[in-house]
Amino acid sequence: MPARRGFLRGLGPALLGMAFAQAARARCERALVVPVAPTGFNVQVLPDGQVRGVYPDLLRSLEPALGCSFSFPVVPRPRQSLMFFETGEADLFLPASRTAERDQKAEFLPMLRLTPTLITFGASTEALPASVEALVARKAWRAVVVRSYTWGSEYERLLRRLEEQHRVDVVADLKTLSQMLRAGRVQFTILPPTLLHSALQDGSSEARATQDFRFQRLSGLPPSEVGTYLSPSTFDAETRRRLRRLIEQALAEGRLQQIMGRYYPAEVLKADVQWL
Template structure:
């Protein structure tokens, strides 16, 4: 199996403890599996042509039954590629009704998006309506992220109010927060924290982040979507078996535990 990634120390560390799973025998895929990915904290780390992180290394340890071709693309394009059948696997992904139309979902961990800002004396926001009512707060989001219908409703109303910035990646959102251009973002804390941990320009933000869960964005499933449109029945079944074995193994949760502070996981990721 070949991935577009280098043999870095981080990749080696991520692979530790997963080699036993690699001997699992699976049905072979009839062709290479196309897996476009975007930067997603330490779940997917992209440095030029090098692709590392928790999920790429999970795929790397599945053995030789399937060849996974990982390519780096912008987040918004990734979503379009999956919807139009140009991506065989969407990983990692939160479960949403829109994505269910195009793929078979395999849950691996629980995740949650929260409001995230730099710590301040501002009163705590406890609901979506309170956020909408605080019209002085500018909100920055990653284009292509989707945490379900309530999230999309917030996007529409914040856009109508003229308070919304869209950017291409979590790191860019972190820089907007640090510069004071935006006051709040909404995403899984592990994604923003992972991006911050990888860039010296914003690393000092990590211990200053404030997480504010709201009931409109509850805990939900995160995992992988297998395309209904781009794969034949045999390859779809083979991938489904692989992803289900990954979910049962607990290796994804172990990867998060190795590479994130406990306080970040407490707010955003839970094992199944």
């Protein structure tokens, strides 16, 4: 027994050294860059410039285990996409909807599915289009969309068809989109209900804000995979693997669901989100 204890005592410094070596390798040389633009409750920029919201909260919860911190420079939405896909200034791009074109440029990690929904404003007895084809055929209706937002390949095809008919107004943010719908300058948008809910938090009561809108799912427009793109070139493969594993673990533990529950009412999440 004494010999065994001596053997174990001898292993102690070696095991401790290995733990320190692993921790040292796990530390990042710099903060991982995640450019963000205000996206409802998903990403909020406070008056003092601090960033919070569903996805910043999730990433910050991973920092101790990852050994890396995250930096969240605030940029316009088009600049966010440019920094990641074109200029190589960003390590992560989120929240991001998956498209075939983006998959050719970076590694996608799905987190949930959101349901792009036809949304109109105001009381009406007129039946809403129930399919993509019926919406395209209603040529008197104009759409408003947020620049660089996408909800998958089918959404992109629908948007191109509407643009060919000169029926699309493009705005910079959700607040402007909501204002145009309320003013009757356009007849509809297509958004996941969670994002519309975020856009409506403008000082009016939640009940009043939501009751004036009508929602219709469109056949031919499936749920969109939403998650994060990881750059294949701006940070090392080991850190990328570690980050992917930690995000997958957080999803399996329900951490994203818990964080979203702090920002969104349960009924809004139920109407929109499919958990992976």
